[in-house]
Amino acid sequence: MPIRRRLEGRTIAALAADGFEKVELVVPLRTLQAAGAEVHVVSLRRGRIRGVNLHVPASRVRVDRTVEQADPGDYDGLLLPGGFINPDLLRQSAAAREFVRAFAASGKPIATLCHGPWVLASAGLLDGRTLTSWPGIRDDLVYAGATWLDQDLVRDGNLTTSRGPQDMAAFVRGMLDAFAATAPEPARAAPRRASDPQPEAPVGWAVGALRWSPKPSAAALMGVGLAAAVQRTLNGPDARTRRSRAAGRTGGRPRPRWLPAAP
Structure with missing residues (x-):
């Protein structure tokens, strides 16, 4: 076919x-x-x-x-x-x-x-x-x-x-x-x-490709640092408190819609 x-x-x-x-x-x-x-x-x-x-x-x-x-x-x-x-x-x-x-x-x-x-x-x-x-x-x-x-x-x-x-x-x-x-x-x-x-x-071509890959740019490094800072903020004590309160109101994490409800 x-x-x-x-x-x-x-x-x-x-x-x-x-x-x-x-x-x-x-x-x-x-x-x-x-x-x-x-x-x-x-x-x-x-x-x-x-x-x-x-x-x-x-x-x-x-x-x-x-x-x-x-x-x-x-x-x-x-x-x-x-x-x-x-x-x-x-x-x-x-x-x-x-x-x-x-x-x-x-x-x-x-x-x-x-x-x-x-x-x-x-x-x-x-x-x-x-x-x-x-x-x-x-x-x-x-x-x-x-x-x-x-x-x-x-x-x-x-x-x-x-x-x-x-x-x-x-x-x-x-x-x-x-x-x-x-x-x-x-x-x-x-x-x-x-x-x-x-x-x-290790696989030779992969090692070679990593060896000759470009150096990270300053913008990329700044982006990684910014992402890490945002993640720390999201996971800080205040954020955990808000999530705990929200979970208490909703009964926890939402269940995927295709999974049956617990008996």
Whole structure:
């Protein structure tokens, strides 16, 4: 089937936060749209989230839904890009972890690469699964119960994974195949096998790129300092008192609208 029609009628959630690796969100997103899918960028906050190229700030992407607003039942699949910062923020969010668990529970396809599987580990979804990732998080995934393979693409039930941007061609093909499936593929525990060994050295091209990346500008450093000062103000004693009082009036943090009320 031509790529422009493969995913016609499908809706995909791309779960990302600030610090996403630009190529790992933008390339899959555009490919999905070219294949006919509707893609919603789901994030922890409204507005536009900032991408990165390794650690250098890149362009922003508009958020379509916050994770509290988005209902997993409205989507046919989940894309989880990587980057160093993005999945670290997502894995700390209870709402994001619940969002990911809902896709796993329904057997809907999940496609992720690079550091993206960190989120799956924190959501408790990797015990008995087989996958790949950025080599630097291999041990995290193994300790979470997964079998880790040093391959450009690994398919295990509803889970499709790649190591990083260097595997983008294989990842895009595997992602399209997974999202084009006509029926949910249940998560399964693959037969146990030994994980591939730990890497003996960091990925060479990434180290080289970091070595030759530009120095931070004075404006960037001032921006970081200003952001830190604002955050300290927001988290100060007065702010905590106001939040405590507000929580007392509302009964705590608002529940994502798609989660059932507690009995």
